[in-house]
Amino acid sequence: MQMELDSWEGYVDWKKRPAKKGQHGGMLAALFVLVVEVMENLAFLANASNLVLYLTQHMHLSVSEAANNVTNFMGTAFLLALLGGFLSDAFFTTYHIYLISAILEFLGLVILTMQARSSRLQPPKCIPSSSSSCQQVDGGKAAMLFLGLYLVALGVGGIKGSLPAHGAQQFDDNNIEGRKQRSTFFNYFVFSLAIGALIAVTLVVWIEDNKGWEWGFGVSMLTIFLSIPVFLAGSGFYRNKLPRGSPLTTIFKVLIGSMLNTCLARSPSNSSINPQEQEQEQEQEQTMNTTKQSEIPSMTLQFLNRATINKPAYMFLQCSVPEVENVKIVLKVLPIFGCTIMLNCCLAQLSTFSVQQAATMDTKIGNLKVPPASLPVFPVVFIILLAPIYDHVIVPFARKAIKSEMGISHLQRIGIGLLLSIVAMAIAALVEIKRKKVATKTGLDTLNPLPISFLWIAFQYLFLGSADLFTLAGLLEFFFTEAPLSMRSLATALSYASLAMGYYLSTVIVSIVNSATGNKGWLSGKNLNHYDLERFYWLMCALSGLNFLHYLFWANRYKYRSRSTGLACNVNQ
Numbered sequence: 001m002q003m004e005l006d007s008w009e010g011y012v013d014w015k016k017r018p019a020k021k022g023q024h025g026g027m028l029a030a031l032f033v034l035v036v037e038v039m040e041n042l043a044f045l046a047n048a049s050n051l052v053l054y055l056t057q058h059m060h061l062s063v064s065e066a067a068n069n070v071t072n073f074m075g076t077a078f079l080l081a082l083l084g085g086f087l088s089d090a091f092f093t094t095y096h097i098y099l100i101s102a103i104l105e106f107l108g109l110v111i112l113t114m115q116a117r118s119s120r121l122q123p124p125k126c127i128p129s130s131s132s133s134c135q136q137v138d139g140g141k142a143a144m145l146f147l148g149l150y151l152v153a154l155g156v157g158g159i160k161g162s163l164p165a166h167g168a169q170q171f172d173d174n175n176i177e178g179r180k181q182r183s184t185f186f187n188y189f190v191f192s193l194a195i196g197a198l199i200a201v202t203l204v205v206w207i208e209d210n211k212g213w214e215w216g217f218g219v220s221m222l223t224i225f226l227s228i229p230v231f232l233a234g235s236g237f238y239r240n241k242l243p244r245g246s247p248l249t250t251i252f253k254v255l256i257g258s259m260l261n262t263c264l265a266r267s268p269s270n271s272s273i274n275p276q277e278q279e280q281e282q283e284q285e286q287t288m289n290t291t292k293q294s295e296i297p298s299m300t301l302q303f304l305n306r307a308t309i310n311k312p313a314y315m316f317l318q319c320s321v322p323e324v325e326n327v328k329i330v331l332k333v334l335p336i337f338g339c340t341i342m343l344n345c346c347l348a349q350l351s352t353f354s355v356q357q358a359a360t361m362d363t364k365i366g367n368l369k370v371p372p373a374s375l376p377v378f379p380v381v382f383i384i385l386l387a388p389i390y391d392h393v394i395v396p397f398a399r400k401a402i403k404s405e406m407g408i409s410h411l412q413r414i415g416i417g418l419l420l421s422i423v424a425m426a427i428a429a430l431v432e433i434k435r436k437k438v439a440t441k442t443g444l445d446t447l448n449p450l451p452i453s454f455l456w457i458a459f460q461y462l463f464l465g466s467a468d469l470f471t472l473a474g475l476l477e478f479f480f481t482e483a484p485l486s487m488r489s490l491a492t493a494l495s496y497a498s499l500a501m502g503y504y505l506s507t508v509i510v511s512i513v514n515s516a517t518g519n520k521g522w523l524s525g526k527n528l529n530h531y532d533l534e535r536f537y538w539l540m541c542a543l544s545g546l547n548f549l550h551y552l553f554w555a556n557r558y559k560y561r562s563r564s565t566g567l568a569c570n571v572n573q
Contacts, residue, residue, distance in 0.1 A: 010485075011169075011239040014095060019239035025170040030185050032234030033167035034192045036098075039227040040163065041196030043105065043220040044156050046204035047112075048074055049197075049376055052355055054213055058116075059145065060123055060134040064514070064523055067352035068507045074348070075503030077153035077160070078496040084161020085493030090246040094166035094489060095238060097158050102228050105155025109221035111148030115141070117214035155224075160496040164189060165489040168480050169241050176405060179481075183406070184391055186477040190469055191387040194380045201376045209371045247487040250319075254327040257307035257317035297321050301328045326484035330491070332558065333482055337494050339551035340414065342544055343421045343471055344502020345509065347464055349428070349540070350376060352506070354457055356528050357435060361454040370454070378458040379465015386469060410478035411555045417471030418551055422544045424463035429537035431456045436534065444529040482561055513539070 011019040019025065047054075051073070055066035084101060088094045115121040121141055126134035137145055167185055172178035208216030297305040304327060307319040358372035398407030438452045475495040483491030513536060514521035522532035 010242050010244075012242060014235040014238060014240065021172075024237060024239040025172065026237075027170075027181055027185070029170040029234055029237035029239070030167045030181075032231060032237065033163060033170075034185075034188055036227050036231045037163060037167075037189060037192040038196040038199075039223050039230065040102070040156075040159050041193045042200045042204070043109070043196075043224040043227070044077070044152070044200075045197045045376075046200035046208075046216060046220050047152075049201050049355070050205050050208055050216070050371070052352055053359070053372070054116075054208075058122060058213065059137040060126060061136055063356055063528065064510065067356075068510065070352055071348050071503040071507045073149050073153055075500040075507070076150065077156040077500070078498075078503065079500030080154055080157020081161035081493040081496035081500070082157075082490065084158035085165065085490035086161075086246070086248065087158075088162045088165060088489035089243060089487055090248075091243050093240040093243065094162040094169070095235075095240045097162035098166060098231060099228065101155045101158025101162065102224055102231070103155070104158065105152050106221060106224050108148045108151030108153075108155060109217055109224060111144060111151065113214055113217040113221055115144050115148065116212070116217050157496075161493040162489060164476055164495075165480065165492045166238070166240075168476075168492070169488070170239060173481075179405065182480075183395070183477060186473050186480075187387050187391040189476065190473045191384060193472075194383040194387070194469075197376060198380045198384065201374045201380065205371045205374050241485075241488075244486040247484075247490050250323050250486070251327050251330060253317055254304055254307045254319050254324050257314075257319050258304045258324075260314070260317060261306040261309055262303065297324055298328065301331060304328060304331075326487065329482060329484055329561070330487065333479060333491070333494075335554040336411070336414070336478070336551075336558065337475075337498055339418070339547060339554060340471060340475060340498045341501040341505060342547035343418055343467060344499045345505040346421045346425055346502075346540055346544060347468060347499070348503045348506035349537075350461060350464060353528075353533060353536075354428070354460065357432065357533070358454040358457050360439070360450055360528055361435065361452050361457070362449045363454045365455075372454065375454070375457055375461050376465070378461045379468070382462060382465055383469045386466070387473075390469075409560075410474045410481075411558060413470045413474030414478070415548075415551060415555060417467040417469070417474065418544070418548045420463050420467035420470065422541060422548060424460050424467060425537050425541035425544055427463060428460040429534045429541060431460060432534040432537060436529070439529040445527070446529075509539075510536075 011024070013019050013024055048070070052063075052066045052070045055061045055069055056063060059066075061069065084097050088097045092100075119125075121144060123135050123137045123141060164186075167189060168182055171182040171185065173182075204216055204219050207219060297308060304324050307317070307324050308321055309318075354375065355372050358375050363370045363372060395407040399405065434456065435450065435452060438450050439446075442448075442450055472495060475498065476492055479491040479494050480488055510523055514523050517532075522535050524531070
């Protein structure tokens with residue numbers, strides 16, 4: 001059994017002095033992180049949720065082009081979380097990565113605000129009744145647009161890759177109370193995401209639609225700027241994990257070392273050796289290695305154990321048993337990561353086609369006209385209500401009922417989210433069928449809002465929002481608790497990398513569907529009323545169902561790292 005202590009050794013304060021119990025870390029330090037997350041998600045989601053309309057109405061891109069640009073932008077932002085996590089583990093602290101990333105996002109929003117404010121930096125205005133007169137953004141104006149967007153993406157990626165891990169590392173993993181507080185932190189981290197999203201999709205989206213996009217971008221710019229002093233205010237309370245070198249170096253060293261040593265053992269030059277002598281030599285090497293390190297590699301993924309032999313193909317590729325075990329942990333969580341990509345592909349539709357659906361419908365509630373991009377308010381409010389209930393009622397009840405520290409396990413939470421995504425896509429298809437029937441009676445080419453309430457779209461938002469609550473919180477905690485200490489920021493960033501892959505997969509599926517369905521593709525036409533969007537949603541439902549079966553296979557095979565007397569360990573399986 002290989003032990004891995006998570007003590008206060010290796011943690012420092014913001015002045016790089018050793019962190020002290022009672023003075024650093026704990027829920028007080030984490031509260032600053034939660035407040036900052038509200039502000040950061042407000043700044044990001046205010047524009048992301050409404051960006052498809054900005055690209056179509058102001059930059060004159062087609063619906064499908066705008067949808068793909070939004071998914072590419074958001075996918076890049078989330079994928080760059082891996083870079084933020086890697087830098088936090090390898091060279092910097094999560095504390096410094098957040099500050100650098102917030103400044104980059106601020107600069108990107110400055111550029112977007114300038115462009116939205118000046119008509120000279122935008123394409124010429126077009127006549128609404130004549131789409132042929134609309135000139136798409138191009139040249140230097142397009143370069144400015146995408147420079148601003150991807151500076152924001154770089155900043156968002158760094159924040160997503162560092163902030164969750166920064167908050168989670170404030171809690172001591174060596175005692176049950178610390179682990180329970182960390183679980184509470186992750187639940188309230190998603191709660192904070194929802195609070196920021198609520199303000200973004202109501203107040204800021206209303207400002208964008210009624211006062212202009214320069215005001216919307218400006219609010220986001222000011223918010224992310226103010227998050228920096230708020231974050232700095234907690235400096236005296238944070239405990240920061242010192243970087244332990246590149247985790248990718250360890251991963252590649254173990255993988256390459258095990259492969260080369262395996263090839264060396266099977267090479268013809270070694271075949272002439274007497275099998276009995278070779279067996280004795282191997283036993284001697286393993287005995288020396290075990291004596292030296294007082295550890296035995298686990299029996300899972302045994303092919304990696306060859307990286308620990310005393311006579312490797314190249315000496316610089318020789319790995320310790322802890323290094324091999326750490327890489328095994330990473331490899332074992334990757335199938336779980338892969339199974340969540342399809343869920344996030346479904347979530348991508350909330351920022352693209354669902355917004356476009358709502359834009360064709362009656363968005364009035366009484367005398368109030370609701371912007372289509374404010375639809376996420378429904379799942380957001382549900383998350384705000386459910387997160388505290390889940391943490392303070394459901395989890396304590398589950399802990400007592402099944403006598404488990406976790407209550408509802410991480411993998412069970414992720415599974416619930418995947419099931420909800422299947423239901424959401426089925427509902428989305430049924431709602432689109434209903435909307436299309438109304439559009440057919442009214443006229444498919446009409447530019448007027450259809451006589452059907454946009455509240456029908458709220459059902460798919462509600463189920464996908466619930467799926468996001470269960471899956472994101474479960475993934476963040478799962479990756480952080482299961483990962484080795486030297487890889488925790490990078491592992492936590494996998495949650496956002498899954499979001500990125502989901503957005504990219506959405507772009508790929510849209511392109512494949514259009515190519516496979518001929519000239520009159522499911523997702524092409526004069527406007528959304530000419531799309532066969534319901535067929536696309538049914539396809540997403542079927543793919544999500546197959547993905548859930550795939551998830552059950554890996555989840556049932558996965559074994560959590562056991563914890564005893566406050567120590568994290570890998571048990572030989």
